[in-house]
Amino acid sequence: MIKMAKKTDTKKLLIVRKTIKSKKPEFLQQDYHKKRRLSRKWKRPTGLQSKMRHQLKGYRRRVKQGWRSPIEIRGFDSKGYDPVLVSNVKDLINIKETQGVIISKTVGLKKKLEILEKAAQLKIIVLNLKLDIIKQTVEQLKAKSVEERKLKTDKKKKNIEDALKKADKKKKDESTVVEKVEEVTEDEKKAEEKKEKDEVLIHKQ
Numbered sequence: 001m002i003k004m005a006k007k008t009d010t011k012k013l014l015i016v017r018k019t020i021k022s023k024k025p026e027f028l029q030q031d032y033h034k035k036r037r038l039s040r041k042w043k044r045p046t047g048l049q050s051k052m053r054h055q056l057k058g059y060r061r062r063v064k065q066g067w068r069s070p071i072e073i074r075g076f077d078s079k080g081y082d083p084v085l086v087s088n089v090k091d092l093i094n095i096k097e098t099q100g101v102i103i104s105k106t107v108g109l110k111k112k113l114e115i116l117e118k119a120a121q122l123k124i125i126v127l128n129l130k131l132d133i134i135k136q137t138v139e140q141l142k143a144k145s146v147e148e149r150k151l152k153t154d155k156k157k158k159n160i161e162d163a164l165k166k167a168d169k170k171k172k173d174e175s176t177v178v179e180k181v182e183e184v185t186e187d188e189k190k191a192e193e194k195k196e197k198d199e200v201l202i203h204k205q
Contacts, residue, residue, distance in 0.1 A: 010073055010080040017069040025061045077127055089118050100127040113138060 029043035030052045042063055045053040052059045068074070077083055081100030086092060087107055092115065095101060101124055103115055116131040 010076070013070045013073045014076075014078070014080055017073060020067060020069065024067045027063050028060060030060065081125060081127065083127055086115060089115055092118055092122060092124060095122075095124050100125045102126075102128045109134070109138060109141070 027042040028040060029038055030045045030047070030050060032038045032040065045062070047053060052062065055062060073080065075082070077100055079100075080098075082098055083102045084091075084095060084099050085104055086095075086101045087104040088111065092101065101115075101119055103112055103126065107115070112129065113131075113134050116126060116129060116134055119126050120131060
């Protein structure tokens with residue numbers, strides 16, 4: 001009889017992965033520390049006399065399969081959940097107990113809040129966001145928008161008041177100009193009358 005393989009203990013495998021990753025070196029290409037033009041990334045050594053290719057002692061480590069995490073938990077999160085990308089509330093229906101949700105970054109704040117609330121109801125773990133923080137940000141944005149509206153209305157009122165004051169000032173200026181013009185015309189009239197009187201007196205003499 002063929003024996004059934006036992007289910008691997010994820011907790012033990014997570015510990016194994018942690019120990020592997022703690023010892024894992026940073027894989028950089030050959031002579032990265034010597035040449036400035038080389039970027040900080042991995043490139044397989046290809047030189048015929050390359051000491052790194054021959055894996056001699058005292059040279060940089062090469063990329064090998066042994067540094068990878070166990071197949072059973074590959075791609076899993078640090079707590080042992082299999083991450084699943086979600087972009088709406090409907091996607092939460094097919095989520096299993098072993099899976100954790102990652103909300104897409106393209107989703108808006110309003111929809112994020114809906115997804116988080118629904119996930120809390122269904123007891124689904126969200127890996128990249130927290131309900132309390134999102135609620136806090138929503139409240140802050142609401143308060144900010146209220147303040148902005150208030151400032152806008154105050155500015156509008158001030159502008160209207162300034163416009164009314166300018167209009168009143170303009171009217172006053174116009175009225176004073178009219179009064180001055182009237183005074184000038186009266187003075188001119190008086191001067192003309194006096195001139196006429198003088199002319200009449202001269203003719204009589």
